[in-house]
Amino acid sequence: MISALDVSVRFGRREVVKSVELKASAKGITAIIGPNGSGKTSLLRALSGEVSYSGDVTINSLEVKGTPAWRLASERAVLPQFSNVTFPFTVREIISLGIIAKSQRVAGAAENTLPERALAKVGLSDFCGRRYHELSGGEQQRVQFARVLAQVWEPVLDGIPRWLFLDEPISSLDIQHQLTIMNIARDFAKSGGGVVAILHDLNLAAMYADQIVLMKDGEILSDGTPQKVLTNALLKKAFDCDLKVGKVPTKDQKFILPQTAQL
Amino acid sequence: MSQAGNTFWVGLSGISSNATPGDRSNSARLTILVLVLLYVGVAGISLNVGAAQISLTNAAAHIFQTGLFAESSTNRDRIILLDIRLPRLILGSLIGAALAVSGAVLQSLFRNPLADPGLIGISAGASFGAVLVIVLGGTSLSFVTSAFGLFSLPVMAFIGALAVTYFLYRISTSNGQTSIVTMLLAGIALQAFAFALTGILIFLADDQQLRDLTFWSLGSLAGATWAKIVSSGSIILASFVVLPFLAIGLNAISLGEATAFHLGVPVQKLKTIAITLAAAATGAAVAVSGGIGFVGIVVPHLLRLLIGPDNRYLLPASALLGACLLTFADMIARTIVAPAELPIGIITALAGAPFFIWLLVRKRGVLET
Numbered sequence A: 001m002i003s004a005l006d007v008s009v010r011f012g013r014r015e016v017v018k019s020v021e022l023k024a025s026a027k028g029i030t031a032i033i034g035p036n037g038s039g040k041t042s043l044l045r046a047l048s049g050e051v052s053y054s055g056d057v058t059i060n061s062l063e064v065k066g067t068p069a070w071r072l073a074s075e076r077a078v079l080p081q082f083s084n085v086t087f088p089f090t091v092r093e094i095i096s097l098g099i100i101a102k103s104q105r106v107a108g109a110a111e112n113t114l115p116e117r118a119l120a121k122v123g124l125s126d127f128c129g130r131r132y133h134e135l136s137g138g139e140q141q142r143v144q145f146a147r148v149l150a151q152v153w154e155p156v157l158d159g160i161p162r163w164l165f166l167d168e169p170i171s172s173l174d175i176q177h178q179l180t181i182m183n184i185a186r187d188f189a190k191s192g193g194g195v196v197a198i199l200h201d202l203n204l205a206a207m208y209a210d211q212i213v214l215m216k217d218g219e220i221l222s223d224g225t226p227q228k229v230l231t232n233a234l235l236k237k238a239f240d241c242d243l244k245v246g247k248v249p250t251k252d253q254k255f256i257l258p259q260t261a262q263l
Numbered sequence B: 001m002s003q004a005g006n007t008f009w010v011g012l013s014g015i016s017s018n019a020t021p022g023d024r025s026n027s028a029r030l031t032i033l034v035l036v037l038l039y040v041g042v043a044g045i046s047l048n049v050g051a052a053q054i055s056l057t058n059a060a061a062h063i064f065q066t067g068l069f070a071e072s073s074t075n076r077d078r079i080i081l082l083d084i085r086l087p088r089l090i091l092g093s094l095i096g097a098a099l100a101v102s103g104a105v106l107q108s109l110f111r112n113p114l115a116d117p118g119l120i121g122i123s124a125g126a127s128f129g130a131v132l133v134i135v136l137g138g139t140s141l142s143f144v145t146s147a148f149g150l151f152s153l154p155v156m157a158f159i160g161a162l163a164v165t166y167f168l169y170r171i172s173t174s175n176g177q178t179s180i181v182t183m184l185l186a187g188i189a190l191q192a193f194a195f196a197l198t199g200i201l202i203f204l205a206d207d208q209q210l211r212d213l214t215f216w217s218l219g220s221l222a223g224a225t226w227a228k229i230v231s232s233g234s235i236i237l238a239s240f241v242v243l244p245f246l247a248i249g250l251n252a253i254s255l256g257e258a259t260a261f262h263l264g265v266p267v268q269k270l271k272t273i274a275i276t277l278a279a280a281a282t283g284a285a286v287a288v289s290g291g292i293g294f295v296g297i298v299v300p301h302l303l304r305l306l307i308g309p310d311n312r313y314l315l316p317a318s319a320l321l322g323a324c325l326l327t328f329a330d331m332i333a334r335t336i337v338a339p340a341e342l343p344i345g346i347i348t349a350l351a352g353a354p355f356f357i358w359l360l361v362r363k364r365g366v367l368e369t
Helices: A040-048 A069-073 A091-099 A108-121 A137-151 A175-190 A202-208 A232-239 B003-016 B025-048 B056-064 B075-110 B122-136 B142-172 B180-204 B207-217 B226-253 B257-262 B267-289 B295-307 B311-335 B344-362
Strands: A002-011 A014-024 A029-033 A054-059 A076-079 A163-167 A194-198 A211-216 A219-224 A243-247 A254-258
Touching: A002 A040, A014 A040, A014 A219, A029 A040, A029 A175, A029 A202, A040 A054, A040 A076, A040 A163, A040 A194, A069 A076, A069 B257, A076 A137, A076 B257, A091 A108, A091 A137, A091 B226, A108 A137, A137 A163, A137 A175, A163 A175, A175 A194, A175 A202, A202 A254, A211 A232, A219 A232, A232 A243, B025 B075, B025 B295, B025 B311, B075 B142, B075 B226, B075 B267, B075 B295, B075 B311, B122 B142, B122 B180, B122 B207, B122 B267, B142 B180, B142 B226, B142 B267, B226 B257, B226 B267, B226 B311, B257 B267, B295 B311, B295 B344, B311 B344
Parallel strands: A029 A194, A029 A211, A076 A163, A163 A194
Antiparallel strands: A002 A014, A002 A054, A211 A219, A243 A254
């Protein structure tokens, strides 16, 4: 369980997250959606302990503030929005960096093959020996996802769920690999882990999320099941454009179609 | 490096490469082994070469005091070896290692392949600290010399280096991202400022101090003594003991400070320790030898091409290659115009600057990677 109580984040004088209350449960995917600049990334950074915040954030009842980095690293892995690697590392070396936190506790022999197994999951088998800088943007994003996955390889450790924090994990991916990554997140949650993901694709959020948090101007506009949050009125209020929310015929699932008068 | 040299290295790494693609640790270990052998060779030749001819076997006999060949050598040889060449070899090796490792650490820390203590003003800051002691050590700064004694020069050089590094970091970094351009420009400004302050001190200096300053700033190992090895060498060695523990954290910083934190690295602590140690090593080196440029940038660059950027191997390999390079450069410096000597800084700049330009041309993306 992740819980945020009265959490605010300030950058200088500007308050980008305003007294947010949020609970997210393991065994499910929590999607954070909202327009650009609505405070999604800042909220995720507060949850991961990366920025200072006021209020309380707990991961598995561990207070994030004041907890040492290595301890947090065994509870959650974070995929940032942008990854910029300075020196010419190989793909294997990048993924090996995911398991430097010693609390990882992958059985000895398994640790050597972890990079291969993590890469195979994201559809990049045989990429271990490649130079990271020579990969395409989408391939780099999948390598970074594999690194994050390696950090919390076991979704549950000693009965305690571990967490994936994903900031736009599929922003540079083609549709096939968007589904690949979301399916991995889905499996991680089904195995008992927790996932908090910032998504811009409302249809994928509708497909995969168990809980959707809709943000606007640093505040949470709505929080609940996709059924509750994905409504014409709420989306219009958040995104300030016309969206038509429909229902997939045979399923209990919504879809969103953009509308514009200019066509 | 020549074509033949490249083939040699590829062949050498081929012997050790196993079936684990992307894992360069075996070829890195092999490279370190080769560098150890190279160092032993260069050090042996360096003890042997000089104005006075002393054979290698006799040199070994003197150093280990076996007396085995003692009758064939003179007391003069013994003094030349033990009081001149050996301290000079040790000091040169330590300084070369210190400059190369400081360069590698700063490059990882600033996420910037151009961070060289000589290029971005850190050595200039260290020089200012050292000149302060030389000029004002007898008067207004006598409390420093009485407090630190033998260590005054390296300690003040360390403080100067640390001050510049700290300002550079504060100026060029925001939100955990270091701007390469801002850092280079800030480095130029800080370097000019440190030179200006040093200039004021030189203006104030008397004749004897000017002589001391000139000899010191030429960048020479000629004054190597066991006392200097104790004062500066101990500071350099102390930083070498701690730096290997930072290697994995420095690797993680290559992914950005935020990601390093997410991976479990205590980023602020790591940065503080790494900056302090790099400044201490640079300061101690500059205190002895004046400014010696390009070792800190050329050595790590060359090694990254050979073994990759993993600091667990890059740091020890840089120390070894830096030691080899400076020992070799010093050998040239004291023989090429014998019995006179060229300042060693001239040799490293003459060889290092074209090599650096070659690196830039060969891989134009060096600023982006």
